[in-house]
Amino acid sequence: MAATGAKQFSGPVWHVSNFVRTFPLLTIGLIMLFVLLLFITVGRLFVEETHTRVGYVIPDLSPSAEHPLGTNTMGQDMLAVMVYGTPLTLQIGLIAGIIGLVVGTFMGFVAGYYGGFWDNLFRGAADVALTIPAFLVLVVIASTLRGATDVMTQALIVSCLAWMFPTRTIRSQVLSMRERGYIQIAKRSGMGNMEIIGREMVPNLLPYLGASFILAVITAILASIGLEALGLGPQNEPTMGMTIYWGMFYTAIIRDLWWWWFPPIVMITYMFVALYIVSAGLDQFANPRLRRRL
């Protein structure tokens, strides 16, 4: 009886609607990210990259049919800047997020699983690094490089502060997981340490790793925009932070060129909200207790 009952509620449509009902946050977040993806891919069909070059269009035009978001003082089409600049900012966040996650996962697993000296070393390093306002260290590094950076260098600089939170959260997860029954059984049955980590622990931590990754991406984007607002970013790339920097540099506010600085702010906010929702959704995915609240 139970089998036929389950059959009634199977099929792709039921799966999708069940997923949506069980993980509303994750669904909303993923849809928002998908819309963002559509904007930067479909947008490319309508605007050309040349329009992001300095001096390519008539400067200071307000939004019109030809330039839906207007043009700025540097002679860039703002819609083109949004379409081609957004992926650059995302790229910085993703690269730095991946580096942060890989380093953080490694340090977290070693500290949590092996404990002892490695735990003291890695946890201590993360604690000290969390106390130091990392943003300032980035300012020191970036200003020593004299702003001669491209997107990749920017991502590497920013990744210096993306590893601490993953290290801490993953370490504490591993610590509690180490004591669970199935890990103990795996140990007793003679599995090697690497095998236990790779086959028992990592699969169980995947949702946490996902949430840590998203948070690392958010931290990285936030830091890169902060650095760029100081002018310490890729000078020739229209990333969101550099667009705001140039807007401030050419006093866009008091010249009422709102279409210069407002769209990047909207885009950044949209990105953050989408990523926060995805990370909260992944938390629900990982921790069934959080599901009932909504």
Add this chain to the structure above:
Amino acid sequence: MRTNGRNLQGLEMPIEYVVRRVGLFFVIVWAAATVNFLIPRLAPGNPIREQLLQQVATGGAGATPIEEVVQAYEARFGLDLPLWLQYFNFLWDTVRFDFGVSIARFPTPVWDTLTYALPWTISLVATATIIAFVIGSLFGALLAWPRTPRFVHAVAPPLLTMAAVPYYLLGLILMYVFAFRFGWFPLGGGHQLGTEPSFTMTFMLDAARHSVLPALSLILATLGFWALQMRGMMVTVQGEDYVTLAEAKGLRPSRIFFRYALRNAMLPQITALALTLGHVVSGAVLVEIVYGYPGIGTLLFRSVQNFDYPVIYGITFLIIVAIGLATLILDLVLPFLDPRIKYSRE
């Protein structure tokens, strides 16, 4: 009998803990100084010398005696000395807050530029933090309270969305709306041009008017954080037996709210407040830049633009020491506020 005496009696701060905690503070300070020492030396060439040479090349520094500066720096860094000796000299100077002289504003000592900017930043960020803390905590507590009127809940979503906007971008929007469109507040700066900072009534009022928008962007951006954290704590506290007992005793709802629930939910908030106040020097760097507010942030921005390394390193070190000190004091004081805190390694 009050319970205070018993609590304090049970509170033995192990000397080992204090030593370890103070030790951590010195590790942080040492790490900060070392970063400042290493980074310029890891970069290709010596940025300070390059900057000086560039100023000579562009002729932009005609007024400053460049040779003198170069010599001052060579002597200061002891560039002829072995690296380890340079390192110890650098540490010794840093410990005495001797950061050398500013390159852009030669021969003003870095320390003087810092002490001019510090009061501006501290008064702005401390005020904004405390206002955001009070309003946010109260708001969060109300959100979790069943008797709260409905309109309070309606304010929540926009406030929480604002928490997702980086505070300096919020600053840009506020500047556009309230300073440019409506003209209610000045567009930037810390005081009217041509006035000298002094402790007169007119100057203080003028400075306050200039700080409204920067403070507002800090407040709006951090309200959500305080509210969310407080809401979580209030939900937990409401399930406690003593709240149920208080209700059963028939105490007035306002008394239960303030004296029973709020008071106990406050502890993590106070911890977070102390940590945030540690960031008082660095908390507004970007918003200061947006508004051209004459604090540490703007000083940092100018120094970055002029590649004024001694000032950049001075600011970095100062901020790290401030935060390290705040967390140190917090860790030593907190056990007196919350006797449940235990000292252990885990």
